[in-house]
Amino acid sequence: MKENKILTGRGGKYEPLDVKGYEADGGFAGLKGALAIGPESVIEEIKRSGLSGRGGAGFPTGAKWEMAAREKQEPKYFICNAEEGELGTFKDKVLLDGDPWLVLEGILIASYAIGAGQSYIYINGEYEETVKLWEKLVVEARKAKLPGDGISGSKSSVDLQVIKGKGLYITGEECALISSLETRRATGQLKPPYPTQRGLFGRPTVVNNVETIANIPVILSMGAEEYRKLGTAKEPGTRLFCLSGDVKKNGVYELETGSGTLRELIEEFGGGTKSGRGVKAVQPGGGTSAFLSGRSVDCKLSDEAIRQAGSGLGTAGVIVYEEGKSAVGIVKGLLDFYGRESCGRCAPCRIGVVRMKEIIERLFHGKGTTEDLEHLREIGKACVSVSTCGMGQAFPLPVLSALELFPEDFEAVIAQAPA
Amino acid sequence: MEKFGTARYQKMLNDIGELGVENLFGFLGKVQDTFGYVPREVIEDTARRTGLSPSRIYGALTSYRDFNLKLEGDG
Numbered sequence: 001m002k003e004n005k006i007l008t009g010r011g012g013k014y015e016p017l018d019v020k021g022y023e024a025d026g027g028f029a030g031l032k033g034a035l036a037i038g039p040e041s042v043i044e045e046i047k048r049s050g051l052s053g054r055g056g057a058g059f060p061t062g063a064k065w066e067m068a069a070r071e072k073q074e075p076k077y078f079i080c081n082a083e084e085g086e087l088g089t090f091k092d093k094v095l096l097d098g099d100p101w102l103v104l105e106g107i108l109i110a111s112y113a114i115g116a117g118q119s120y121i122y123i124n125g126e127y128e129e130t131v132k133l134w135e136k137l138v139v140e141a142r143k144a145k146l147p148g149d150g151i152s153g154s155k156s157s158v159d160l161q162v163i164k165g166k167g168l169y170i171t172g173e174e175c176a177l178i179s180s181l182e183t184r185r186a187t188g189q190l191k192p193p194y195p196t197q198r199g200l201f202g203r204p205t206v207v208n209n210v211e212t213i214a215n216i217p218v219i220l221s222m223g224a225e226e227y228r229k230l231g232t233a234k235e236p237g238t239r240l241f242c243l244s245g246d247v248k249k250n251g252v253y254e255l256e257t258g259s260g261t262l263r264e265l266i267e268e269f270g271g272g273t274k275s276g277r278g279v280k281a282v283q284p285g286g287g288t289s290a291f292l293s294g295r296s297v298d299c300k301l302s303d304e305a306i307r308q309a310g311s312g313l314g315t316a317g318v319i320v321y322e323e324g325k326s327a328v329g330i331v332k333g334l335l336d337f338y339g340r341e342s343c344g345r346c347a348p349c350r351i352g353v354v355r356m357k358e359i360i361e362r363l364f365h366g367k368g369t370t371e372d373l374e375h376l377r378e379i380g381k382a383c384v385s386v387s388t389c390g391m392g393q394a395f396p397l398p399v400l401s402a403l404e405l406f407p408e409d410f411e412a413v414i415a416q417a418p419a
Numbered sequence: 420m421e422k423f424g425t426a427r428y429q430k431m432l433n434d435i436g437e438l439g440v441e442n443l444f445g446f447l448g449k450v451q452d453t454f455g456y457v458p459r460e461v462i463e464d465t466a467r468r469t470g471l472s473p474s475r476i477y478g479a480l481t482s483y484r485d486f487n488l489k490l491e492g493d494g
């Protein structure tokens with residue numbers, strides 16, 4: 001299994017603020033191509049490429065752009081989502097730091113294609129150096145002569161605000177992100193209306209993940225047809241797999257979808273498990289994805305294959321847990337995190353996450369009962385089906401899958417409980 | 420971190436150009452990062468400039484972990 005670095009290949013080849021270095025290495029070919037064919041053809045090309053969102057939900061990017069472009073309301077907004085708050089996910093930072101001009105080029109193309117007046121990049125507040133770099137980058141970009149300058153009447157085509165996130169996981173969710181840019185409390189919202197219809201300040205807005213955006217210049221410079229030759233037919237392109245947990249070597253690896261298996265990723269890139277023991281479980285798509293058991297590690301690295309195995313590729317944050325760990329402890333760790341992050345807007349998630357956390361803690365301390373397991377299932381399922389946003393719909397998935405896959409771990413802690 | 424001062428705050432306002440709802444959140448973030456908190460006079464001043472109510476801005480800021488309305492340790 002080999003990496004194919006169509007997005008990360010340029011990483012570190014030029015000084016981050018050096019626009020000339022970027023240009024010399026083939027930069028801005030995508031933007032020039034976009035300007036030559038016009039917004040509608042850009043959207044067509046992205047649709048043809050089969051690109052889907054890399055922020056976790058996998059929505060087709062071209063279709064999203066088209067929805068916003070068709071709206072009559074002005075101005076429109078484009079937002080690059082660099083909150084990257086999901087557990088086990090640290091790929092966007094690689095692009096933001098290693099090849100910032102690629103991401104900026106993608107933002108310019110996206111804004112041009114949908115006709116956005118103003119764009120934003122919302123960066124995780126913990127990435128302090130990255131925020132500083134991007135503030136300088138925008139200044140450089142305004143000074144530099146970029147393709148596209150002057151076409152909208154203004155001297156520079158770069159109308160980008162860098163926003164530093166303020167420490168809440170929920171601001172990664174697109175509606176919550178939009179609320180925060182409106183100086184409101186960050187909460188999930190019922191959809192529809194979708195942000196493409198009524199987004200920031202009630203205007204059509206496209207929110208895309210950093211990795212999605214990095215694909216844009218690449219697609220436009222190589223052409224959708226060539227791009228489609230990469231990865232699987234249903235999921236063209238590459239994914240930045242973030243490998244973490246009980247592996248010898250953490251890291252971000254850019255692989256074509258379907259090009260290998262979870263086992264190969266863990267063994268060839270991660271150096272195997274920390275202890276050398278077998279793999280007990282994997283979360284293949286970040287901290288809110290369902291567990292796969294160690295028996296599923298021969299699963300191919302595509303969303304389709306991983307779904308068939310019972311989970312989803314999500315953010316491609318692959319978290320490995322080795323044998324010898326108890327699922328109860330693992331789930332407790334996850335709920336400790338998500339329990340702090342519910343925005344509190346809707347009852348199922350606000351109350352459910354606390355109740356589930358209490359039950360898991362009881363179990364963990366050997367004080368749980370068999371009914372507790374039933375309650376966990378009930379509350380978890382209710383949360384998934386009636387929560388307002390993706391947070392409440394997803395955080396119970398690892399808990400529910402752990403109960404399915406590792407019942408013996410839960411039974412073991414109950415057996416200890418005094419009758 | 421700097422001690423809050425009107426001159427420094429004025430300079431920040433000048434740097435940002437026109438303050439409106441479109442850049443308010445980012446601006447308040449810069450105020451937070453510069454002074455370690457968002458002083459009450461800033462809430463009132465930015466409310467006046469953007470036409471939002473001070474309570475709306477106050478309510479929003481208190482919901483974020485990384486915004487403070489008082490200097491840490493200032494009781």
Ligand SMILES: Cc1cc2nc3c(=O)[nH]c(=O)nc-3n(C[C@H](O)[C@H](O)[C@H](O)COP(=O)(O)O)c2cc1C
Pocket residue numbers: 052053054055056057058059061081082083084085086169170171172173174175207208209210212213389390391
């Ligand atoms: C609780 C929650 C947190 C999220 N966090 C992020 C995030 O940090 N970064 C991101 O790009 N998308 C995140 N998303 C997904 C966004 O809502 C949105 O779908 C995505 O940014 C769209 O971009 P894409 O179409 O390019 O994937 C999150 C979703 C949920 C429900």
Ligand code: SF4
Pocket residue numbers: 170187188189341342343344345346347349350387388389390391392393
């Ligand atoms: S599901 Fe959770 S995070 Fe989403 S709106 Fe409801 S309370 Fe907020």
